[in-house]
Amino acid sequence: MANILELKNINKIYGEKIKTQVLFDINLGFEESSFNSIIGASGSGKSTLMNIMGTLDKATNGEVIIDGKNISNMNKNQLASLRNETIGFIFQFHYLLPEFTVLENILMPYKIKHNKVTKEALNRANDLIEIVGLGKVRNNKATDISGGQQQRAAIARSLINNPRIILGDEPTGNLDSETTETVYDLLKKINKEFKSTFIVITHNKRVAEKADRIIEIKDGKVNNDIINIGNISI
Numbered sequence: 001m002a003n004i005l006e007l008k009n010i011n012k013i014y015g016e017k018i019k020t021q022v023l024f025d026i027n028l029g030f031e032e033s034s035f036n037s038i039i040g041a042s043g044s045g046k047s048t049l050m051n052i053m054g055t056l057d058k059a060t061n062g063e064v065i066i067d068g069k070n071i072s073n074m075n076k077n078q079l080a081s082l083r084n085e086t087i088g089f090i091f092q093f094h095y096l097l098p099e100f101t102v103l104e105n106i107l108m109p110y111k112i113k114h115n116k117v118t119k120e121a122l123n124r125a126n127d128l129i130e131i132v133g134l135g136k137v138r139n140n141k142a143t144d145i146s147g148g149q150q151q152r153a154a155i156a157r158s159l160i161n162n163p164r165i166i167l168g169d170e171p172t173g174n175l176d177s178e179t180t181e182t183v184y185d186l187l188k189k190i191n192k193e194f195k196s197t198f199i200v201i202t203h204n205k206r207v208a209e210k211a212d213r214i215i216e217i218k219d220g221k222v223n224n225d226i227i228n229i230g231n232i233s234i
C-alpha cells in the first residue's frame, strides 16, 4: 500500500547561537491505514519528530511528503489548510473547551472549518460519541466528566473532520493503566473502521505492542536494531 506520509533525511537543529541537533537523517514511510507506535527515552526527539510530521514545526532540512505533496514549499496558509484537511491531533492534555458540552466540543473543528454545522456533521458527531462510549454524557459540560471520558471526547473531536492521519503525542499519558488500554483499544477500533493512519508516541510498552509497527527513536535517530517488545520483533 502507498505511503500517506514520508520523511526523507529529516534533520532538526534547535537554536541560533548555540546549536543543538536533535534529529539526524530520519527516513520513515508510513503506510496508509497502518497503526504505528513511536517509543524512545525522554529527550530522544519523539515530540520534535511528531511536530514536524504534523507541520507544526519545520525541519532544518529534509523533506516531508504528505499524501504525495511535498510540504517544503508551502506557505503558512497552504500548510494550515493541509493540516485541517488531513491531520487530526490527540495530545496528552486534551484542551477541551470547559464552557461547552461534550457534543459541542466534538463539533468544534467542523464548525471552525465550515463556519456552520450541518445535519450530516451532527450525525457524525453522534456516531462518534457512540463509538467512544459517551452517549450518556453528550450534553454534560466538558468539566463534568472524568479524565478518561475527556480523553475519549478529545479522540472523537480529532476525528470529526475525518482526517487521513492521526498523530498522538502521549495521548494517554495522564490516564491510569486500565483506562490507557481502553483508549488504545478504541484507537485501534477507529483505525480499522475508518482506515485512518495512526502514529502514536507512547512510553507504555504494553500499548506500544498493540501497533502494527513499533519505531524506536534513540538519540535523534531511528534505531534499526532488532528490538523485542513482548512477542513483537521489529
Ligand SMILES: Nc1ncnc2c1ncn2[C@@H]1O[C@H](COP(=O)(O)OP(=O)(O)OP(=O)(O)O)[C@@H](O)[C@H]1O
Residues within 6 Å of the ligand: 014, 015, 020, 022, 040, 041, 042, 043, 044, 045, 046, 047, 048, 049
Ligand atoms: N524549542 C526547543 N529549543 C531547544 N531545544 C529543544 C526545544 N524543544 C526540544 N528541545 C530539545 O530537543 C531534545 C528532544 O526533545 P523532544 O521533546 O523532541 O524529546 P521527546 O523524546 O519527545 O521527550 P519526552 O519523552 O520527554 O517528551 C531534548 O533534548 C530537548 O531538550
